[in-house]
Amino acid sequence: MLMYPVESIRNFSIIAHVDHGKSTLADRLLEITGTIAKTDRNKQVLDKLQVERERGITVKAQSASIFYNHEGVNYLLNLIDTPGHVDFSYEVSRSLSACQGVILVVDANEGIQAQTVANFYLAFEAQLAIIPVINKIDLKNADPERVEKQIEKLFDIPTEECVRISAKQGTNVEKVLQKVIEKIPPPQCNTADPLKALVFDSTFDHYRGVIANIALFGGEIEKGHKIVSAHTKKRYEVNEVGILTPNEQPTHKLYAGQVGYLIAGMKEVTEAQIGDTLFLYKQPVEPLPGFKSAKPMVFAGMYPVDQTEYNNLKSALERLTLNDSSVTVHRDSSLALGAGWRLGFLGLLHMEVFNQRLEQEYNMSVILTAPTVPYKAILSSAKLIKDRRAVQKDMLYIDERRVMLKYLFPLNEIVVDFYDALKSLSSGYASFDYEDAGYQAADLIKMDILLNGNPVEELSTIIHNDKAYATGKFLCERLKDAIPRQLFEIAIQAAIGKKIIARETLKAYRKNVVAKCYGGDITRRMKLLKRQAEGKKLMRKIGNVEVPRDAFIRVLKRQTDK
Numbered sequence: 001m002l003m004y005p006v007e008s009i010r011n012f013s014i015i016a017h018v019d020h021g022k023s024t025l026a027d028r029l030l031e032i033t034g035t036i037a038k039t040d041r042n043k044q045v046l047d048k049l050q051v052e053r054e055r056g057i058t059v060k061a062q063s064a065s066i067f068y069n070h071e072g073v074n075y076l077l078n079l080i081d082t083p084g085h086v087d088f089s090y091e092v093s094r095s096l097s098a099c100q101g102v103i104l105v106v107d108a109n110e111g112i113q114a115q116t117v118a119n120f121y122l123a124f125e126a127q128l129a130i131i132p133v134i135n136k137i138d139l140k141n142a143d144p145e146r147v148e149k150q151i152e153k154l155f156d157i158p159t160e161e162c163v164r165i166s167a168k169q170g171t172n173v174e175k176v177l178q179k180v181i182e183k184i185p186p187p188q189c190n191t192a193d194p195l196k197a198l199v200f201d202s203t204f205d206h207y208r209g210v211i212a213n214i215a216l217f218g219g220e221i222e223k224g225h226k227i228v229s230a231h232t233k234k235r236y237e238v239n240e241v242g243i244l245t246p247n248e249q250p251t252h253k254l255y256a257g258q259v260g261y262l263i264a265g266m267k268e269v270t271e272a273q274i275g276d277t278l279f280l281y282k283q284p285v286e287p288l289p290g291f292k293s294a295k296p297m298v299f300a301g302m303y304p305v306d307q308t309e310y311n312n313l314k315s316a317l318e319r320l321t322l323n324d325s326s327v328t329v330h331r332d333s334s335l336a337l338g339a340g341w342r343l344g345f346l347g348l349l350h351m352e353v354f355n356q357r358l359e360q361e362y363n364m365s366v367i368l369t370a371p372t373v374p375y376k377a378i379l380s381s382a383k384l385i386k387d388r389r390a391v392q393k394d395m396l397y398i399d400e401r402r403v404m405l406k407y408l409f410p411l412n413e414i415v416v417d418f419y420d421a422l423k424s425l426s427s428g429y430a431s432f433d434y435e436d437a438g439y440q441a442a443d444l445i446k447m448d449i450l451l452n453g454n455p456v457e458e459l460s461t462i463i464h465n466d467k468a469y470a471t472g473k474f475l476c477e478r479l480k481d482a483i484p485r486q487l488f489e490i491a492i493q494a495a496i497g498k499k500i501i502a503r504e505t506l507k508a509y510r511k512n513v514v515a516k517c518y519g520g521d522i523t524r525r526m527k528l529l530k531r532q533a534e535g536k537k538l539m540r541k542i543g544n545v546e547v548p549r550d551a552f553i554r555v556l557k558r559q560t561d562k
């Protein structure tokens with residue numbers, strides 16, 4: 001890797017509301033600069049994870065170095081990808097710390113949405129240069145003028161600074177690159193200074209161990225250097241450095257101002273702390289300000305379907321949390337489900353994505369319990385303030401058709417599927433973002449679910465008093481549908497303390513898998529019995545009632561529908 005003078009380096013991110021075209025623009029930037037070949041197969045190169053491709057969302061930030069010649073000068077443009085969904089704003093702020101500027105993409109049809117505002121403020125507070133880009137101008141209903149006015153009104157950026165593009169068709173994408181060079185300042189640092197490298201992301205590779213993504217705020221780094229982590233004080237020898245294009249490409253050195261990766265024999269989950277500063281052995285520097293650690297908003301228990309899989313799941317969890325340090329993990333155990341963990345996630349989508357990655361990347365099949373949100377309990381009979389569901393705080397007209405509303409909500413009300421409900425209510429027009437506003441007193445009770453009198457710990461829930469009856473009834477009905485009939489009658493009850501508030505009865509039934517194969521075909525009979533036994537492995541016994549793992553998941557996910 002040639003040493004690029006710091007003045008010809010630009011480190012930037014693309015930020016946008018979900019689906020406004022961030023990944024498409026990133027792909028186009030990589031294509032027109034020849035970083036990747038222009039083929040359909042390369043669609044959304046930066047969305048690397050299988051789950052990202054399937055869901056069409058970015059979960060994990062990926063970076064790419066772009067070489068670009070502008071007016072005879074060679075530039076090194078480091079693009080740091082960021083996730084767009086509301087659950088992942090923590091990752092956005094992390095990526096931004098390695099940047100001096102951002103491209104703020106807004107859909108020409110949808111205009112400013114909730115994450116446009118949230119992301120704008122993340123960049124604004126980090127004092128980054130902001131390049132507003134209006135995307136999808138090729139759409140029939142595109143109204144870039146209106147969106148430019150919104151941007152001027154909300155963000156105080158003059159309309160003429162907006163670049164109108166179609167990332168899909170490539171229109172004006174080159175202009176965006178020029179703006180990046182003109183508007184975003186080069187990083188302020190010096191290769192002659194001692195090494196100061198910020199770890200802004202890290203991934204785990206089965207063969208090579210921890211790969212830390214680093215931004216160099218000073219000095220240079222190469223293979224053989226002895227480095228120290230400011231956070232753990234541990235010493236390492238650098239095995240490999242390189243740039244991301246977007247796959248890892250080893251280089252001889254990395255210099256101040258550059259963004260790249262480092263492999264240095266870090267094996268443990270805790271060694272590549274995101275936000276850590278690395279420096280040369282015996283040349284300590286003032287560490288860069290670290291990051292606030294991500295604050296989990298949704299908690300759930302996780303258990304292996306089969307307890308013999310405990311150790312495998314444990315190691316999968318360790319590896320996956322290294323790639324996603326915003327998940328918190330604590331050991332836990334449950335009577336029905338055995339040894340497991342209590343995990344904290346940034347939101348429900350985050351939880352689902354994590355679960356899907358465990359299944360796809362680690363071939364793990366797990367039981368997840370009801371997602372809950374953190375409560376602070378005061379153990380006394382003090383008077384409780386009546387819960388206020390939502391309190392309006394602020395209202396601002398973005399233009400004649402759009403209004404931004406700020407509410408104070410109990411987290412429990414929004415965390416599970418408020419987002420989906422809001423989307424369908426508004427036919428997809430409304431968008432939503434949230435931040436923590438602290439704890440508030442509320443009239444909450446614990447509701448248990450009983451199967452033939454035995455409490456199902458995993459289904460116990462803390463709930464607002466007003467909603468207990470409806471939710472209890474709903475859960476019992478759900479369970480009745482989800483649990484297969486068994487040899488005896490099953491009473492499904494919801495209870496507050498000793499008081500039963502809802503009940504469903506599941507009639508007895510004998511499931512005979514071999515009933516339909518007549519005669520003596522023994523192999524077929526064995527096959528069916530084996531399948532039944534395998535099916536049973538996916539069952540959990542509560543008292544004498546067998547509950548399929550799927551029933552848990554189906555019931556738990558929609559627990560707060562009511």
Ligand SMILES: Nc1nc2c(ncn2[C@@H]2O[C@H](COP(=O)(O)OP(=O)(O)OP(=O)(O)O)[C@@H](O)[C@H]2O)c(=O)[nH]1
Pocket residue numbers: 016017018019020021022023024025056057058083084085135136137138139165166167168169
């Ligand atoms: N018509 C049109 N569609 C576009 C354009 N740019 C992106 N799209 C489409 O908009 C959808 C969302 O684009 P993405 O690039 O995946 O959006 P994103 O912002 O990266 O989404 P996240 O990764 O979830 O944050 C895709 O179906 C794209 O094909 C454009 O310029 N014109």
